[in-house]
Amino acid sequence: MLGSMEYHGRIAQGCASFSWGNDLNTIFEILSQRFDGFNDNGFYAHPDEVALRQELKEVPILRRLAEHIHALDAHGLVLRNLGLSGLPEARRNAALYALTLMLGYPTSTDQRTGRVAWDVKARPQTGDDGRFVTFSERVGSADMHTDSSFYPMPEERFVLYVVRAARCDGGHSVLISADDLHRALHRTPEGASAFALLSATPVPFRVPAVYAAGDEQLEVHVAQVFTPSGLQNERFTMRWRYDSIKKGLAACPDLSSPELVQAVEIVHCVAEQEARRYMEQLPTDTLMLADNHRMLHGRTTYTDERRHLIRIRMSTVPNAERVGPSGVVQD
Ligand SMILES: [Fe+2]
Numbered sequence: 001m002l003g004s005m006e007y008h009g010r011i012a013q014g015c016a017s018f019s020w021g022n023d024l025n026t027i028f029e030i031l032s033q034r035f036d037g038f039n040d041n042g043f044y045a046h047p048d049e050v051a052l053r054q055e056l057k058e059v060p061i062l063r064r065l066a067e068h069i070h071a072l073d074a075h076g077l078v079l080r081n082l083g084l085s086g087l088p089e090a091r092r093n094a095a096l097y098a099l100t101l102m103l104g105y106p107t108s109t110d111q112r113t114g115r116v117a118w119d120v121k122a123r124p125q126t127g128d129d130g131r132f133v134t135f136s137e138r139v140g141s142a143d144m145h146t147d148s149s150f151y152p153m154p155e156e157r158f159v160l161y162v163v164r165a166a167r168c169d170g171g172h173s174v175l176i177s178a179d180d181l182h183r184a185l186h187r188t189p190e191g192a193s194a195f196a197l198l199s200a201t202p203v204p205f206r207v208p209a210v211y212a213a214g215d216e217q218l219e220v221h222v223a224q225v226f227t228p229s230g231l232q233n234e235r236f237t238m239r240w241r242y243d244s245i246k247k248g249l250a251a252c253p254d255l256s257s258p259e260l261v262q263a264v265e266i267v268h269c270v271a272e273q274e275a276r277r278y279m280e281q282l283p284t285d286t287l288m289l290a291d292n293h294r295m296l297h298g299r300t301t302y303t304d305e306r307r308h309l310i311r312i313r314m315s316t317v318p319n320a321e322r323v324g325p326s327g328v329v330q331d
Helices: 023-034 049-056 060-071 089-103 178-185 189-200 242-251 258-274
Strands: 006-008 011-015 076-080 118-121 142-145 157-164 173-177 203-206 220-223 226-228 236-238 278-280 287-291 295-299 308-315
Touching (some): 178 258, 189 226, 203 242, 287 295
Parallel strands (some): 011 076
Antiparallel strands (some): 142 295, 173 295, 203 220
16 A cells, blocks of 8 residues: 555655545544544644544544554655545544554644644744744754754654645755764764763753743753663654754753763764765655654755645543643644
8 A cells, every 4th residue: 555665774765555545534523523623734643543543543544544654664654645635634633643553643734723734835034033933834944853852752653644745945854863963973093082072971952032931931851862672673852953053052051061062063063965865856756764863854945835744643642641832843
């Protein structure tokens, strides 16, 4: 049902070869019964999400799709022709919510509304007051990063679904696997030292002002960039957001040192310019699934303001068991 897969390192790419058929109606009916309104079609983390997942597993397409995705030996998946193009927003987002609930527990992206499905598209600029403007609100490039890096429990996975691809030369989605970042860092002694230092020494990640409780309040989360994974064949997991670390180090001089600052600059340089990367302008109706602990992601600049993606982040543990803020960010 995933068609033939082509691998780019740890990223699997292919075309969907199935039809949703009546299963789309079944999904819509199940969610209509379970949800008190679809929250402006953004849904919310359902209070009975464990039971809801069991119920959705009875829908053949969802169960088989989740089984095929779990069986891939990949940290990223790019699946074209998902089959949701042209659907009304409520039906499309219902299918995406149901699919992501098969792959994890979708978290609320927006603290205020509780929305799980976040529209990644250009929004009017609001950054003139010097506040940290988030990536999904700008028509610009996004440095390589992991999502929710400044919170205690960054979600393990996320999906992006392309509602409308950029009709310009830019807007490429970029992915770098942990393996490729590690390989590129170890090409030089300075890179290897940076990896060792950032594996041993926690750094402060500054929580962007737009996400923090009070705009003027300083919030940081102190964590390691690279953490041994404990799994066989997996060296480490990572959290990374260059601008957040830079601001964190500037705000917390006690946690900074020239060596640490240099290590952060080296990783930034290797992530932005040197490590092998997957870079594609994803067509409309493509689903991208990425491991948020083993992949960096970013985006190239684009000019088409009508580019529209939907992002949903998933945790491996139910929302009730999560610690700290949960997926409230828009990065
Ligand atoms: Fe992101």
